[in-house]
Each structure stands twice: as structure tokens, then as C-alpha cells.
Amino acid sequence: MTTPLVVFDRVEKRFENFVAVKPTSFEIAAGEFLAIMGPSGCGKTTTLRMLAGLEAPTAGEIRFEGRVMNNVKPHERDMPLVWQSLALFPFLNARENVEFGLKMRGVDSATRKKKALEWLDRLGIGQFAERNVAKLSGGQRQRVALARSLVTEPKILLLDEPLSALDAHLVIRMQSVLTKLQKELGITFVYVTHSQSEAFAMADRVVIMSHGEIAQIGKAKDIYRAPSDKFVAEFVGRNNIFEGKVLKSTPANTVVATPLGAFSVPTGTKGTFKADDPLSFVVAADLVQISAQRPSEDNIVECQVISEQFMGTTVTLFLEAKDGSELKVQVGQRELEGIDFKGSKKLFASWPVSRAHVLARQ
Amino acid sequence: MNAEKALKWALFAYVALAFAFIFTPVIWSFIFSFNSDRFPSLPLGSFSLKWYETVLSRPEILQAAVTSLTVAICTSLLATFIGFCTAYTDFRYHFMFKQAYLALAMLPPTIPLIIMALAMLSWLAQIGLSGQVISIIISHTVLAAPFAMAVIRLRLNDMDPNLEAASWNLGASEWRAMREVVIPFAMPSIIAALCLTAAVSFDEFAVAWFVSGLNKTIPVVILEILQGNVDPQINAIGTFVFIISIALIVTAQMLMLSKGGKKEATQ
Numbered sequence: 001m002t003t004p005l006v007v008f009d010r011v012e013k014r015f016e017n018f019v020a021v022k023p024t025s026f027e028i029a030a031g032e033f034l035a036i037m038g039p040s041g042c043g044k045t046t047t048l049r050m051l052a053g054l055e056a057p058t059a060g061e062i063r064f065e066g067r068v069m070n071n072v073k074p075h076e077r078d079m080p081l082v083w084q085s086l087a088l089f090p091f092l093n094a095r096e097n098v099e100f101g102l103k104m105r106g107v108d109s110a111t112r113k114k115k116a117l118e119w120l121d122r123l124g125i126g127q128f129a130e131r132n133v134a135k136l137s138g139g140q141r142q143r144v145a146l147a148r149s150l151v152t153e154p155k156i157l158l159l160d161e162p163l164s165a166l167d168a169h170l171v172i173r174m175q176s177v178l179t180k181l182q183k184e185l186g187i188t189f190v191y192v193t194h195s196q197s198e199a200f201a202m203a204d205r206v207v208i209m210s211h212g213e214i215a216q217i218g219k220a221k222d223i224y225r226a227p228s229d230k231f232v233a234e235f236v237g238r239n240n241i242f243e244g245k246v247l248k249s250t251p252a253n254t255v256v257a258t259p260l261g262a263f264s265v266p267t268g269t270k271g272t273f274k275a276d277d278p279l280s281f282v283v284a285a286d287l288v289q290i291s292a293q294r295p296s297e298d299n300i301v302e303c304q305v306i307s308e309q310f311m312g313t314t315v316t317l318f319l320e321a322k323d324g325s326e327l328k329v330q331v332g333q334r335e336l337e338g339i340d341f342k343g344s345k346k347l348f349a350s351w352p353v354s355r356a357h358v359l360a361r362q
Numbered sequence: 363m364n365a366e367k368a369l370k371w372a373l374f375a376y377v378a379l380a381f382a383f384i385f386t387p388v389i390w391s392f393i394f395s396f397n398s399d400r401f402p403s404l405p406l407g408s409f410s411l412k413w414y415e416t417v418l419s420r421p422e423i424l425q426a427a428v429t430s431l432t433v434a435i436c437t438s439l440l441a442t443f444i445g446f447c448t449a450y451t452d453f454r455y456h457f458m459f460k461q462a463y464l465a466l467a468m469l470p471p472t473i474p475l476i477i478m479a480l481a482m483l484s485w486l487a488q489i490g491l492s493g494q495v496i497s498i499i500i501s502h503t504v505l506a507a508p509f510a511m512a513v514i515r516l517r518l519n520d521m522d523p524n525l526e527a528a529s530w531n532l533g534a535s536e537w538r539a540m541r542e543v544v545i546p547f548a549m550p551s552i553i554a555a556l557c558l559t560a561a562v563s564f565d566e567f568a569v570a571w572f573v574s575g576l577n578k579t580i581p582v583v584i585l586e587i588l589q590g591n592v593d594p595q596i597n598a599i600g601t602f603v604f605i606i607s608i609a610l611i612v613t614a615q616m617l618m619l620s621k622g623g624k625k626e627a628t629q
Contacts, residue, residue, distance in 0.1 A: 054527055074530040075538075087528035091546045100542075104533035148532070 003066065005030040005156060005188050006051065011060035013046050020046040022213040023060060028190060030155070033182050035191045035203035039235070043212040044192045048158055051190065052081050064156075075104070080149035081158040084165070086141055088133045094120060094144045095129040101152045119147035123177070139170045143177075150181070156188040163198060175201055196236055200224070208232050229361040230280060238285040238316075240327050249273040253353060256281065259323050263299045265356040280359045285316065285330040287355040290347050292339050297350035303327060305345040319349060388604055395597035413598040423599065426583040429495060430564055433579060437502040438560035444503065445510025445555055450544065453518040454526075468508050478505070479572035486573055493575025501569045506559035513558060513618060517551035518544075554617040561610035564603070 004027035013021040021043040028034050036044040049055040050062060053074035062069045069077065080101065088097050098116035107115075120126045123143040128136055133144060142162065149157055159178075163171045179202050182189045193199050199206050200220040208215045208223065215235075216228040227233035233241050244258030249272040253264045256279050265281045273279060283299075294300065303319040306326070315336050319327040327349055339347070398410035417423050448467045452460070470478065482501045486492040491500070525547065529539040545552070567581035574582055580603055587593055 052531055054531070073535075074527070075533050075535050078533075079531070081528070081531045083524050083528060085522050085524050087522055087524040089525065089529075089543060089546075091549075100529065100534075101532040103542075104529075104538065152533070 004028060005032075005065060006190075007061075007063040008047075009061040009063065011047075011050060011057045011062055013043070013050060013055060014058045019212050021050070022211075024212075024214055025060075026207060026214060026217055028156075028188060030188055031186050033179070033189045033191065033202055033204045034207065035193060035199035035205070036207045036209060037193055037196065037199040037235075038209035038215075039194060042209040044194075044207075044209050045160055047209070048081070048160055048190060048192045052079050052158055053077050054081075078152060078154045079156050079158055080152065080154050081160060082145050082149050082162040084161040086145045086162075086165075088141060088144060088148070090132075090134055093130050093132055094125065094136065094140075097133060097144055098147045098151050100148060105152065115151055116147070119151050120144070123147050138166050139174065142166065142170075142174060146177075146181070150185070153185075154187065156190065157182075159189060159191045161193050162191075164193075164195075171198070178202060208235060210235070225284065226357050227282060227359065229359050233282045233359065238328060238330060239282040240285060240288065241280060241282050243278070243280045246273040246275050246277045246279050248275060254279070254358075260301055260321050260325060263356065264353045265358050266354055268358055281356045282359065283351050283356050285328040286314075288327070288329045288349050288351050290317070290329055290331060290339065290349050292347055294348055295350045298353055299356070300348055300350045301327060302346070302348055305347065319347075388600075391597045391600045392604070394594060395601045397594065400594065401592070413594045417595050417598045422578070423580075423583055423595075426578045426580050427602075429498075429574075429577050430579040430581075432495060433498045433502060433570075434560040434564040436499045437506055437563035438556045440499065440503040441506035441559040441563075442510045442514075442552060442555045444507040445512075445559070446514050446548070446552060448507070448511045449515035449518050449548075452515055453521070453523075467511055470504050471508050475568040479569040482569055483572045492573060493577070495577045497573040497575070498570050498577065498579065501573050502563040502566060505566065505569065506562040509562055510555035510559050513555045513614070514548055514551045516618070517548050521547050550617045554614040557610040557614040557617075561607050561614070564610070565607055 006028040008024055008026050010023040010025050011021065012019070012023045024043075024047070036047060038044045046055060050057050051069075053069065053072060053076075057070060064077070064079075089100065092100070095113065095116045098119055099112040102112045102115060117126060117129055120129050120143075123146060125136075125140050125143045125147075128140055128144075133141060136144065145162070163174050166174060175198065178189070178191075182202075189202075191199070191203060203220060205218060206220050206223055207217045210231050216223055216232045223232065224236055227236060227239065230241060233239045242256070242258045242260070242263065244256040244263075247255040247257045247262060249255070249267060251267055251272060254267045254273050255262050255264050263281075265279075267273070289295070289297075301319075301321050303321045306318045306320050309316040309318070310333075313333055314330050315333055317329045317331065317336075319329060321327060329349055393406070395413055396409055396411070397406050398412065399407035448464075452464060457463075479501075482497075482504070483492060486497045486500065491497050521544075526539050526543055529543045530536070534542055565581065566579075567585065570579045571582050571585070578586070580599065584596060584599055584603075587596055587599075
């Protein structure tokens with residue numbers, strides 16, 4: 001990897017007595033699509049605003065292309081932000097909104113107009129150039145906001161929950177517009193969202209924040225398969241979390257006693273666990289198998305189906321084990337049809353040892 | 363159905379009566395300003411412009427009109443500027459005792475005019491500024507600025523707080539953002555505030571009477587004529603004053619309630 005485009009070096013933000021972002025370090029590579037995800041109040045928007053210069057870090061350094069940005073005014077940075085509220089200028093039409101950044105840079109009006117129209121065309125809303133932004137639909141306004149941010153051809157684009165106000169079907173459309181643009185332009189996107197599906201669908205890497213600090217950073221798939229702690233496991237959803245105590249641990253396998261019984265998990269590379277230490281592990285919902293007959297796996301839970309959530313090609317089953325704890329299992333629709341329940345709703349959930357993931361932070 | 367209709371008519375009549383109650387004296391004065399008779403009595407005499415001619419032939423009344431207009435224009439510019447600055451500080455900044463600051467800014471119209479007038483007179487006399495046109499402008503600015511602030515603040519409250527930051531983010535310095543974003547957004551309310559404060563100044567009598575000295579404004583001249591005797595010239599002057607005031611107020615109202623403004627604000 002070449003030198004990173006953006007470096008957060010122990011950046012911290014406090015508002016009087018409230019710590020919004022604890023000392024945080026991470027890097028953003030040039031051309032990367034990075035999503036910062038977390039529940040509201042986790043510090044993700046503050047992190048983005050610090051990058052845009054709208055908040056000053058209390059401590060630490062933010063560097064952009066090696067230059068310390070802490071004291072650079074927002075208007076002296078070329079880091080356009082797509083706002084959650086879009087923040088389009090209501091007294092300007094669509095084209096004039098797009099021209100704004102160019103006007104501030106002293107570009108003459110003919111060039112401005114030409115560029116603005118090019119961008120509006122590129123985003124498929126050229127025919128609305130002269131329309132008042134209040135008279136555009138949500139999706140069209142979204143595109144105006146994007147064009148307005150991209151018209152200055154920045155190296156980095158910041159996006160603060162830009163799709164949160166759109167209808168579900170438009171969100172999917174805009175996601176593909178965004179990923180396509182990012183690939184074509186080759187610029188860096190920093191995308192803040194609370195939506196796991198948005199982050200996982202678009203980003204190269206995902207930063208998960210919780211209570212002002214980074215809980216995990218990595219590729220979407222790694223975060224999904226190997227969450228670092230219980231917070232991440234719960235936040236990304238579709239995980240079954242088991243908490244228990246170590247019964248015995250060998251370099252290959254560790255047996256954990258949980259309220260549901262004893263399960264075997266891979267010991268991992270960090271050495272064996274001490275007996276009686278607390279240990280939590282997760283099994284992703286789509287890695288659990290179900291069957292009507294008792295299977296021959298090590299890890300089996302006998303349970304009953306409580307409800308089904310139909311999602312098209314897959315179905316999420318909510319199961320209840322003997323002790324009342326709940327399990328989520330995601331199976332293919334056809335797979336489910338192949339199971340013979342014989343009238344009862346009783347079945348066996350099971351998984352091979354290798355599919356369980358021990359949380360790094362207990 | 364019939365009851366509903368009756369209620370509708372009753373309400374209509376009620377509103378009509380209310381308007382009649384408010385506007386009859388003005389209309390009365392308007393009609394008699396064109397009446398040839400010396401004393402206002404029915405039946406009317408013939409149509410005549412002689413009271414307007416008399417008014418226009420008196421240099422002191424024309425002088426008062428010039429003074430009133432000068433004061434109104436200067437006051438509206440000053441008061442709107444101060445009002446805008448106050449409203450903007452409220453919109454933009456959070457600071458200790460902000461509520462107290464706002465209450466203080468809103469205070470002048472709540473002080474009894476006569477007290478305000480006396481205080482102004484003694485203060486302006488102290489600093490050697492009494493009895494001049496500028497003294498009326500200063501006093502009226504104090505009275506009118508809170509109205510300008512209230513009108514502009516209402517508009518700024520409708521502004522997406524991110525709008526200004528969005529313009530910085532796109533390369534506008536703070537001054538540029540003020541010029542390109544905040545002022546254009548607030549423009550309808552700024553014009554409304556100009557009209558409203560001009561009307562406040564143009565109609566104001568008590569304070570002007572105390573501080574104006576020899577530079578009388580229209581309301582002061584009207585009182586002086588009235589003190590002499592009942593004179594139909596008053597109707598002519600009154601009609602002129604009413605038309606200017608109502609034009610200013612209606613313009614201000616239309617700008618404040620304009621649908622376009624509302625729609626923009628909620629976008």
C-alpha cells in the first residue's frame with residue numbers, strides 16, 4: 001500500500017464534559033470506499049465532521065496527503081460533504097446549486113454552467129437543471145447534491161447518511177449509482193451510515209464505531225464472519241451469540257459450557273484457554289444447518305420453530321431452544337422445503353466446530 | 363345544511379363588521395378629504411381637491427413630509443441592519459445568558475412610549491444631539507430594531523443550520539457564505555423588515571414629538587394643526603399617511619407569508 005490519503009492519528013473530540021470521540025487512529029487509502037458505521041451517538045458523524053474541518057479535534061492530528069489539517073479552515077479544504085439533509089440552497093435552482101463550488105473558486109460563469117450541466121447529465125437529471133430544487137423529488141435532489149459535491153473533482157468525497165431520507169427502492173438504486181461513480185472516478189469515498197446493508201453493500205472496508213471508539217475495522221466479510229466482540233456481533237446482526245465458561249482446552253479444540261449445553265469451538269492461534277474463564281463465541285445464522293433428524297455433528301441444539309421471516313430466496317427461522325434462548329438460522333427457501341418436519345415444529349440446529357468464531361474481546 | 367350555511371354567513375358578517383369597525387374612521391377621513399365643505403357633516407358637499415392643494419401649498423407640511431421620509435428610510439436601514447445582526451447571532455451562536463440577551467433586544471417596544479421619549483430626550487440632550495433629524499433617527503432605530511429582529515429571526519429559524527456549513531464546505535469563506543447564502547435566504551424577511559421598520563418610524567408620534575425640536579415629522583405637524591382647529595387638511599394628510607403605511611405593512615405581510623418562502627424553508 002502506498003502512503004495513505006488520510007491519517008487519523010490519536011484524534012480525540014470532547015464537547016465540554018462529553019467525549020464524542022476517544023483517541024482514535026486509522027488510515028484511509030487513496031481510492032478506497034470506506035464506510036464508518038455505528039449506532040447513533042457513536043461518534044461517526046463527529047469523525048466525518050472533523051475530517052471536513054467543521055469540528056476541530058481536541059487532541060491528535062488529522063493528516064491529508066501528509067499535511068496536518070487541524071488548523072485548515074473548512075473552505076480551504078477540498079473535501080465536499082454530501083449532507084444527510086442534503087443542504088441544497090433553496091434560493092438557487094439545480095444548476096446554480098451545482099455551480100456553487102466552482103463559483104467560490106472563481107471559475108467564470110460560462111465554464112461553470114458547462115461543467116454543472118455535464119454533471120447533471122452524468123447523473124441523469126440534465127432535464128431538471130433550471131428547476132427549483134424544492135420542486136424535485138427526493139432521488140433527484142440527492143443527485144443534485146452529489147453533482148454539487150463532485151463538480152470540483154475532489155480527491156475525496158464525504159457522505160453523511162446521504163440515503164437515509166430515501167424510499168427503500170431508491171436506496172438500492174442510489175447505492176449502485178454511488179459505487180459505479182466511485183469506481184469510475186477513482187476517488188476516495190468516506191461514507192457514514194447506521195445501516196449495515198448500505199455499508200456492507202458498498203464499502204471496501206468498514207469501520208465500526210461504538211461509544212466514541214473503533215470496535216472493529218476491516219473488510220465487510222471479515223467483520224461479518226469474525227466479529228471482534230459482542231457489540232460488533234450484535235450490531236451486524238444475524239449472529240447467534242453464546243456465552244459460557246471454558247470446560248477444557250486443547251490446541252485444536254476448546255469445549256465451552258453454556259446454558260444450552262457444551263459446545264466445541266476452534267481454539268485459534270493464540271494458545272489454549274484457562275479452565276473456568278468466560279468465553280463467548282458466535283455462529284453466523286447462515287452457517288447453521290437444520291435437520292429433522294439428529295445429525296452427527298458435535299454441536300447440536302434441539303429447538304422449535306417460533307417464526308419464519310421470508311426474505312425471497314432465503315428464510316430466516318427464529319428458533320427456541322429448551323432453555324428459552326433464541327437462535328437465528330438463515331436457510332435457502334428450497335432447502336427448507338426439503339425438510340420433512342413430520343407435523344411437529346421440532347428440529348435440530350447444528351454446525352461444524354470450524355464454523356464457530358471465538359470473540360477476540362470477551 | 364341550512365344551519366351550516368347560516369353559520370357561514372354569520373361568520374362572514376362578523377368578519378365584515380370587524381373590518382368595518384377598524385377601517386370606517388380611515389375611510390371616513392378619506393372621503394372627507396375630497397369634500398368641499400369646511401366641516402365634516404352629511405350630506406356631503408361637492409368633490410374637491412382643495413384640501414390637498416392647501417396642504418401642498420404649505421412649505422412646513424412639505425418639509426415635514428421630507429423629514430418623515432428621510433427619518434423612515436434611515437431608520438429602516440439602521441434598524442434592519444441591527445435587527446439582522448441580532449437575529450444572526452441568535453441563529454449562529456450559543457452562549458451564556460443568550461435568553462437574557464434576546465429579552466434585552468426585544469425590550470424597547472415594551473417600554474411605555476412616553477417614558478422612552480423622555481429618556482431619549484434627556485439622554486440625547488446630554489450628548490448634544492437633541493432637536494435634530496439624527497435624534498429622531500436614533501430614537502426610532504431603538505424602537506424599530508426589535509421588530510426587524512423578530513421578523514428576520516423567524517425566517518432564519520426556518521433555515522437548515524447545515525446550509526451555511528455546506529457553503530463553507532464548498533469553498534466559501536465566512537463572509538462569502540454570509541453574502542451568498544445567509545443574506546439570500548433571509549432576503550424576503552429583510553425586505554419585510556425594511557418595510558415594517560419604515561412604517562413604525564413613519565407613524566410614530568410620541569417620541570418624535572419630544573426629540574424632533576424644529577424638525578417636525580408628519581404626525582407632529584398633524585397634532586399641531588389639530589391643536590389650532592378642526593381642519594379638513596388633516597384628512598388629506600391622513601390619507602397620504604395611511605396609504606404609505608398600509609403599503610409598507612401589506613408588502614411586509616406578503617413577504618412574510620409568501621408561499622414560496624414557506625416551501626423553500628421546508629425543503
